[in-house]
Amino acid sequence: MRTLVTVMASLNFHLTGIGPGASLPEQLRNRRLKLSLSLDRMAQRTRLSRATVVALESGGGSVASLLRLLAVIAPKAGRRAPERSYWGQGDKVDRDSRFTPSEFMQPIYEAFGQVDTDPCAHLLSPVVAHRRILLVDGGDGLVDDWSGRLAYVNPPFSRLLTWLRRAHQQWQAGHVETVVCLVPVRTDSAWFHETLSGDASIYLLRGRVRFLDARGKGQQTPFSLMLLTLGATAEQKARYAARVSGFWMTRRGAAERDRP
Numbered sequence: 493m494r495t496l497v498t499v500m501a502s503l504n505f506h507l508t509g510i511g512p513g514a515s516l517p518e519q520l521r522n523r524r525l526k527l528s529l530s531l532d533r534m535a536q537r538t539r540l541s542r543a544t545v546v547a548l549e550s551g552g553g554s555v556a557s558l559l560r561l562l563a564v565i566a567p568k569a570g571r572r573a574p575e576r577s578y579w580g581q582g583d584k585v586d587r588d589s590r591f592t593p594s595e596f597m598q599p600i601y602e603a604f605g606q607v608d609t610d611p612c613a614h615l616l617s618p619v620v621a622h623r624r625i626l627l628v629d630g631g632d633g634l635v636d637d638w639s640g641r642l643a644y645v646n647p648p649f650s651r652l653l654t655w656l657r658r659a660h661q662q663w664q665a666g667h668v669e670t671v672v673c674l675v676p677v678r679t680d681s682a683w684f685h686e687t688l689s690g691d692a693s694i695y696l697l698r699g700r701v702r703f704l705d706a707r708g709k710g711q712q713t714p715f716s717l718m719l720l721t722l723g724a725t726a727e728q729k730a731r732y733a734a735r736v737s738g739f740w741m742t743r744r745g746a747a748e749r750d751r752p
């Protein structure tokens with residue numbers, strides 16, 4: 493176990509499906525406590541000795557014992573996908589065709605209302621919008637003006653900044669009242685800091701979103717996501733926070749441009 497724990501730490505290799513903890517021994521202990529098992533009960537359940545359970549929880553013991561323990565208390569344990577800010581290499585070909593699942597859209601409709609424009613829509617996408625700007629119809633969300641009250645934007649992440657600039661410009665021009673974007677937490681550009689962040693509200697989502705691919709198969713993002721809104725009301729934001737895990741960021745000193 494000691495060697496395994498050291499190697500895991502060096503490779504930034506974490507297991508999911510066990511419980512919280514900075515290291516595997518800590519996760520094992522937290523799992524046992526979550527299951528309300530004493531050391532003796534755990535030993536009985538796993539048919540390991542009490543001393544072995546104690547050893548595993550403090551980073552000792554053998555890997556064979558660890559596997560037996562995991563099989564009983566965390567049979568679904570698996571590798572946590574490493575944090576990345578892009579879809580994997582193998583997904584490059586269709587990495588921009590990831591559709592927002594209906595479960596994610598439901599709280600958006602409930603909190604912000606019906607979507608008037610999806611400027612980067614797709615025929616296979618479950619997003620319901622009065623107007624869908626579709627490349628296959630000759631539309632272009634980077635050229636055609638957006639319209640209506642609410643635009644929902646899950647853009648091609650490979651051109652994230654271009655789409656955020658476009659969203660900001662369309663909102664500033666008054667073509668749409670409110671824009672809600674679902675985007676990776678990528679906040680390093682000067683433009684984000686100097687311009688966008690002063691106008692936008694940002695909701696940091698807890699957990700990841702299972703986007704759908706063209707075959708309707710769910711695939712989790714290997715990176716963190718945020719909801720970035722322009723022109724959202726305090727009421728809309730509160731409704732969203734009441735439905736979805738996460739929090740709205742507050743920017744000290746900067747006046748938010750919420751509508752009253």
Ligand SMILES: C[S@@+](CC[C@H](N)C(=O)[O-])C[C@H]1O[C@@H](n2cnc3c(N)ncnc32)[C@H](O)[C@@H]1O
Pocket residue numbers: 588589590591592610611612613614617618619625626627631632633634645646647648649
């Ligand atoms: C990440 S998908 C999102 C689809 C849909 N908005 C959703 O949330 O399910 C982005 C889509 O934008 C479309 N797209 C790319 N460039 C576009 C453009 N200039 N105008 C309109 N759509 C575009 C692509 O076809 C792709 O399917």
